[in-house]
Amino acid sequence: GAGVSQSPRYKVAKRGQDVALRCDPISGHVSLFWYQQALGQGPEFLTYFQNEAQLDKSGLPSDRFFAERPEGSVSTLKIQRTQQEDSAVYLCASSLVLDSSTDTQYFGPGTRLTVL
C-alpha cells in the first residue's frame, strides 16, 4: 500500500520567506509526527498529533514554527520568516494505533529545506 508522502521534496527559500510543508500519512493512521534532521545528525522530534489534536509541540524550535492537522489526516508544517538555521530535512511519520506499546512509526521521504 501507499506509504507516507511529503511535498515538496525540495524547497529553497530566501531568508524571511514563509514556507509550508505537507505530509500525507498512511491512510487510517491515527498518530502523526514531525521531526527535523539537521545535516549529519539524527532526526529530532518537533510535534505530535493524535487525529486532529496537537498533543505536544515541545520540540518546535521557535514560535515561527506552526503545525496543523485540521481533519485528522493531512498535516502541514509552516515556518514563518525563515532563517538560515531552519535549513534541514523535515520528516513526517505516522503510526496506526492510538494507544499501543508496540506500534511502529513509518516515515516519509522528507522535505529538504534550504534557506539562502
Add this chain to the structure above:
Amino acid sequence: AQSVAQPEDQVNVAEGNPLTVKCTYSVSGNPYLFWYVQYPNRGLQFLLKYITGDNLVKGSYGFEAEFNKSQTSFHLKKPSALVSDSALYFCAVRVPIPYSGAGSYQLTFGKGTKLSVIP
C-alpha cells in the same frame, strides 16, 4: 533522560563479511528500541524493533539485532554484508510524550552510523 548512543560515525566492511553497527542505550524502565536505515535522499525505513521477549530480534533485509540488558546494548548485525547495505543507520529509543495521554511516544535517535560495504 532516555537516550541512545552510536559510538561509531562510520563502519567499513568488506562484501560478504559479517557486519555490526553498535548502539547503547540509557533509559529508565523497560527499553523499547528500534533500528532504521536511511538511503541518500530518502526517508527512514524501519528495520526492526525490540519490545520484549527474545533478545535476538530479526528484521527486514536479513538484519537482526541483539538486545543485551547487562551491557545496555542493542547492536545491529548481519551475517553477510551486501554492497546495497551501504547507507546511514539510526538507532532509536521510544520516549513517552509528557501530558499527552497513555500510548503517546516519540522516538529519540542516535546520531547515526554510516555503513560502507566495500566490493
